[in-house]
Amino acid sequence: MDARDLFRRLSAGAKFDTNRFKNDAVKFQLAPKQPSTISLSNSTLNTDSTSAQKNHQQENGFDNNPCEENEGYPTEDNIVDPRAEIKALRRERRKKTKTPKEVAALKKEEISRKRKAHKIHVQGSDIPTPVETFEELAQQFSIKEELIKNIQTRGYEVPTPIQMQAIPLMLKKREILACAPTGSGKTAAFLVPIIHCLGAPQKKGFRAVIVSPTRELANQTHRECVKLTEGIGLRCHVIDNVGKATQKFGPKSSQRFDILITTPNRLVFLLSQEPPAISLKNVEWLIVDESDKLFEEGRQGFRDQLGAIYRACDSNQIRRAFFSATFAFDVQEWCKLNLDNVVMLTVGQKNSASEKVEQQLIFAGSEGGKLMAFRNLIVEGLNPPVLVFVQTKERAKELYTELVYDGINVDVIHAERSQLQRDNVVKSFRSGQIWVLICTELMGRGIDFKGVNLVVNYDFPPSAISYIHRIGRTGRAGRPGKAITFFTESDGVYLRKIATVMRNSGCEVPEYMLQMKKTSKSDAKKMAKKIPTRKSISTEPLPDKIKRKKRERIIANVRKSKQNGQQGPSAKRRKIMTSNVKNN
Numbered sequence: 347m348d349a350r351d352l353f354r355r356l357s358a359g360a361k362f363d364t365n366r367f368k369n370d371a372v373k374f375q376l377a378p379k380q381p382s383t384i385s386l387s388n389s390t391l392n393t394d395s396t397s398a399q400k401n402h403q404q405e406n407g408f409d410n411n412p413c414e415e416n417e418g419y420p421t422e423d424n425i426v427d428p429r430a431e432i433k434a435l436r437r438e439r440r441k442k443t444k445t446p447k448e449v450a451a452l453k454k455e456e457i458s459r460k461r462k463a464h465k466i467h468v469q470g471s472d473i474p475t476p477v478e479t480f481e482e483l484a485q486q487f488s489i490k491e492e493l494i495k496n497i498q499t500r501g502y503e504v505p506t507p508i509q510m511q512a513i514p515l516m517l518k519k520r521e522i523l524a525c526a527p528t529g530s531g532k533t534a535a536f537l538v539p540i541i542h543c544l545g546a547p548q549k550k551g552f553r554a555v556i557v558s559p560t561r562e563l564a565n566q567t568h569r570e571c572v573k574l575t576e577g578i579g580l581r582c583h584v585i586d587n588v589g590k591a592t593q594k595f596g597p598k599s600s601q602r603f604d605i606l607i608t609t610p611n612r613l614v615f616l617l618s619q620e621p622p623a624i625s626l627k628n629v630e631w632l633i634v635d636e637s638d639k640l641f642e643e644g645r646q647g648f649r650d651q652l653g654a655i656y657r658a659c660d661s662n663q664i665r666r667a668f669f670s671a672t673f674a675f676d677v678q679e680w681c682k683l684n685l686d687n688v689v690m691l692t693v694g695q696k697n698s699a700s701e702k703v704e705q706q707l708i709f710a711g712s713e714g715g716k717l718m719a720f721r722n723l724i725v726e727g728l729n730p731p732v733l734v735f736v737q738t739k740e741r742a743k744e745l746y747t748e749l750v751y752d753g754i755n756v757d758v759i760h761a762e763r764s765q766l767q768r769d770n771v772v773k774s775f776r777s778g779q780i781w782v783l784i785c786t787e788l789m790g791r792g793i794d795f796k797g798v799n800l801v802v803n804y805d806f807p808p809s810a811i812s813y814i815h816r817i818g819r820t821g822r823a824g825r826p827g828k829a830i831t832f833f834t835e836s837d838g839v840y841l842r843k844i845a846t847v848m849r850n851s852g853c854e855v856p857e858y859m860l861q862m863k864k865t866s867k868s869d870a871k872k873m874a875k876k877i878p879t880r881k882s883i884s885t886e887p888l889p890d891k892i893k894r895k896k897r898e899r900i901i902a903n904v905r906k907s908k909q910n911g912q913q914g915p916s917a918k919r920r921k922i923m924t925s926n927v928k929n930n
């Protein structure tokens with residue numbers, strides 16, 4: 347055994363850096379001698395480059411393990427460490443076949459990558475993977491072809507983030523509290539799983555109930571539901587008129603419907619009849635849309651109403667889901683307490699405005715300044731449709747009276763207008779006949795007017811939540827939008843909150859607004875409920891105003907008596923009234 351053999355045996359399994367210990371390597375014939383001169387002739391370069399490459403590879407190979415077989419070196423005496431070989435084999439095998447633990451870890455990683463990419467946050471156990479395409483959804487849950495077709499007909503190519511996670515959760519019959527930005531497709535996120543879960547019509551009466559805060563929103567959800575159930579046979583119903591509904595929902599007639607969409611007031615009224623005018627005993631899904639609005643404390647707290655609805659849905663199969671664009675701690679607490687193994691699902695940052703809306707604050711100085719600022723916008727060129735928010739119906743009427751002669755197609759919607767008028771206004775705005783629609787908080791939530799280009803907060807919103815919903819009427823379904831908010835000195839107390847919302851959604855706001863004094867939570871709550879006093883919008887001279895008001899009162903009274911089915915005033919009285927109106 348010579349020195350080289352001895353070295354090889356002693357160094358079996360150990361690493362030997364041939365670069366660092368080049369001289370020793372050469373001495374023990376572990377590396378070839380370096381050529382003393384480098385020939386630069388072409389032929390030498392070519393042949394030598396391959397051998398140099400080989401040498402390099404050999405060096406590297408040897409570097410890693412001196413016992414590996416290396417071409418060009420003596421191999422017959424190589425001593426192979428069997429343990430190292432087994433280890434290498436195992437390593438190789440492990441690379442090919444993954445243990446169940448590794449598979450689970452990889453899947454987990456993939457799921458969290460998907461959630462992160464779509465800003466989906468979940469809290470709860472055993473949450474299904476988000477689905478990124480409707481095809482994936484159809485395959486995984488065997489969704490009916492008709493339903494997928496209806497989704498495609500609506501023009502929905504891929505699910506929105508809230509749909510990616512909420513639909514699989516609800517298809518797995520999980521109870522959820524979901525929060526996602528305005529215009530992000532929450533309606534389809536609950537309608538698609540409900541329609542799938544109900545399957546075919548069963549003539550068992552209502553099996554799903556959707557509660558919406560306003561009649562307008564209930565009607566809109568009903569329209570979407572009708573479109574998504576086409577060809578499936580399920581029948582959806584929206585309670586339009588309580589009187590009619592009481593007649594309609596005789597024990598037999600209500601059997602025809604599968605899905606009910608309603609405001610809480612109407613449903614509670616029907617339930618409170620003796621005997622109840624509606625049965626919810628077969629309800630499998632109860633959806634509360636705009637849940638934080640419905641939880642706001644009012645004269646008739648929704649909590650009580652929800653309690654009544656909840657008790658009436660007494661099937662042991664009942665599942666509940668709460669949806670909203672804004673998050674309220676109270677709702678979360680209620681859900682944690684009352685729902686079964688609830689999953690909290692949030693898309694994006696909680697209580698933030700849609701990133702698709704470009705937001706701007708305009709200091710208008712005074713109430714008069716606001717009217718001038720709005721007229722300026724008209725002069726600069728408004729891009730209809732435009733939605734203008736004011737704080738009360740009186741102010742809505744005043745602004746309408748001011749703008750009606752400005753040569754723009756303007757109309758107004760508020761709670762004092764009849765249902766028919768409200769429906770007609772909404773229709774005209776949707777069809778483009780009305781360019782500028784003046785409205786109150788009534789239209790702040792949920793309403794989906796396609797393509798609203800601009801939202802103007804003529805009156806400063808009373809809270810950050812109200813601001814988020816109001817400006818969320820534009821920038822929907824991925825389209826861009828713009829929101830302008832007028833403010834005067836008296837709005838200073840609210841400014842900081844709105845500026846913070848703006849900054850959080852990526853808009854530039856002056857630093858001084860963010861540095862303004864913080865309002866306490868209790869003060870903010872009080873402020874949200876209290877309507878600030880503002881100087882009238884009207885520029886009408888007082889005598890004219892008094893006459894107009896008188897005229898309006900008379901017309902309203904006539905309308906009211908007609909609506910109540912009264913015979914109306916006698917012929918003599920009618921004559922006096924009409925002459926009054928004419929004289930005025």
Ligand SMILES: Nc1ncnc2c1ncn2[C@@H]1O[C@H](COP(=O)(O)OP(=O)(O)OP(=O)(O)O)[C@@H](O)[C@H]1O
Binds near residue numbers: 796822823
């Ligand atoms: N997957 C989708 N792809 C494209 N558009 C969609 C998709 N899902 C829904 N939409 C459209 O997005 C718009 C907004 O949807 P939707 O009214 O359900 O929003 P939302 O999240 O309920 O908003 P808000 O909080 O204001 O009530 C609608 O016009 C709807 O048709």
